[in-house]
Amino acid sequence: MSGTVLVAAHVDTGEDGTAESLRARVVALEGAGAHLVTFAGGRGGAGLTAVEAASFAAAWTDRIGLVPVVNPVHTEPFHLSNQLSSLDRVSRGRAAWWVEVVDDEAHARARSTSPVGDALRQEVREVVQVVRLLWDSWEDGAVVADQASGRFLDADRIHYVDFVGQRFSIKGPALLPRPPQGRVPVLASAGWLDEDPAEVTVLPAAPTASSGAEVDDRPTVVDVVVRAGGDEGTGRAPDTADLARVVGSVVDRVRGLVGRVTAVRLVPAGPQGARVVVDDVLPALRAAGLVARAPEPGRTLRDLLDLPRPAGALTAVRSGAPSTEDEDGTP
Numbered sequence: 001m002s003g004t005v006l007v008a009a010h011v012d013t014g015e016d017g018t019a020e021s022l023r024a025r026v027v028a029l030e031g032a033g034a035h036l037v038t039f040a041g042g043r044g045g046a047g048l049t050a051v052e053a054a055s056f057a058a059a060w061t062d063r064i065g066l067v068p069v070v071n072p073v074h075t076e077p078f079h080l081s082n083q084l085s086s087l088d089r090v091s092r093g094r095a096a097w098w099v100e101v102v103d104d105e106a107h108a109r110a111r112s113t114s115p116v117g118d119a120l121r122q123e124v125r126e127v128v129q130v131v132r133l134l135w136d137s138w139e140d141g142a143v144v145a146d147q148a149s150g151r152f153l154d155a156d157r158i159h160y161v162d163f164v165g166q167r168f169s170i171k172g173p174a175l176l177p178r179p180p181q182g183r184v185p186v187l188a189s190a191g192w193l194d195e196d197p198a199e200v201t202v203l204p205a206a207p208t209a210s211s212g213a214e215v216d217d218r219p220t221v222v223d224v225v226v227r228a229g230g231d232e233g234t235g236r237a238p239d240t241a242d243l244a245r246v247v248g249s250v251v252d253r254v255r256g257l258v259g260r261v262t263a264v265r266l267v268p269a270g271p272q273g274a275r276v277v278v279d280d281v282l283p284a285l286r287a288a289g290l291v292a293r294a295p296e297p298g299r300t301l302r303d304l305l306d307l308p309r310p311a312g313a314l315t316a317v318r319s320g321a322p323s324t325e326d327e328d329g330t331p
Helices: 017-033 050-058 077-090 105-110 117-136 240-257 273-287 303-304 315-318
Strands: 006-012 034-038 065-072 098-100 143-146 151-153 185-191 198-201 220-227 264-270
Touching: 006 017, 006 098, 006 273, 017 034, 017 117, 017 264, 017 273, 034 050, 034 264, 050 065, 050 077, 065 077, 077 117, 098 117, 117 185, 220 273, 220 315, 240 273
Parallel strands: 006 034, 006 264, 034 065, 065 098, 098 185, 185 198, 198 220, 220 264
Antiparallel strands: 143 151
C-alpha cells in the first residue's frame, strides 16, 4: 500500500433526478480530482438506473471511473453483461461494476426473488461467472472489418457460452465485442465470490486484521460517510464550526486508512453532503497529502487500479491449447 489512497464518491440519482444535476455533480467530482464515482438508481425507480446514469456521465467526462451499483439477482445476466460492456466502450475503458447484495427475506419477497443465504450466494457467483464468460465470448480480434475481402467478423473467434445455473441458463454469445478492458472490473464484498474472486474487495466500514484487507494483492475499498447538515429547504450550507468538524472527521478517518486500503468511497449524507464532498472534503484531503494524483485522460480503470488486462477464458476453445493472448493487448 502507498502513502495515499484513491478517492471514489457516491451519487444517488434519486436525490435529484434531473439530467443537469447529474451532469453537474459528476463533472464537479472529476474536476475536484476524484478517481471514481459510483451510481445508485433512485429508490422506487425514481431517476435513472445506475447503468443509465453512468452511461450518461461518460459523455461529459474523460478521466473518472464510472461504477454503477447493481444487484446481480434483480437483473437479467445477459442484458447486464451487454449494458456493462456498452458502458466500458462508450467510456473508453473506464467502467466497473459494484456488486450490491442484500441477504434479507423481506427484501427478496418485495422484489419477487427467492434466494437468501447459501442459495443467494450461489446465484451471485453464477451471475458474475456468466457475465464474465459473456465478455469473453468474443475474442479480441473477432471484428475483422476488412472491406477488401468483404469480411466483417471472424466467426471462429466468437463462442457460445452454454451456461446452466440453478435458476437460469444462457446460450450466448454476447451481443457486443469484448469490452476495451477485456473484462469490466468487479467490486464485491469478501465472501461472495470465493472461487472467481472480485478484482476489488469491498471492506467493512472499519477494516481489521481479520477482515481480509491485507490477505492478498487485490485492491480494496472502504466507505467513509460525509454527514453534513445545513438547511435543505433554503440550500444554506452548514455553519463554519459544523463544517470544520465534518471535514476534520473525514480527514482523520482517511488518514487512519492510508496504507490499509487502496481506495475510500465518500458517501454523502444530509442535505449538504454532496456539496461538501466537492467543495471542502476533497480539497482538504488533497491538501493533507492523502490523495493519489488525479486520473489522466486515456487511462483505463484497470490502469488506475493496477490490474492486468485478462486473457479471454474461451480463447483456448478455438485453438485447443492454453491461451497465449497478450494481456496488455487492445481489442
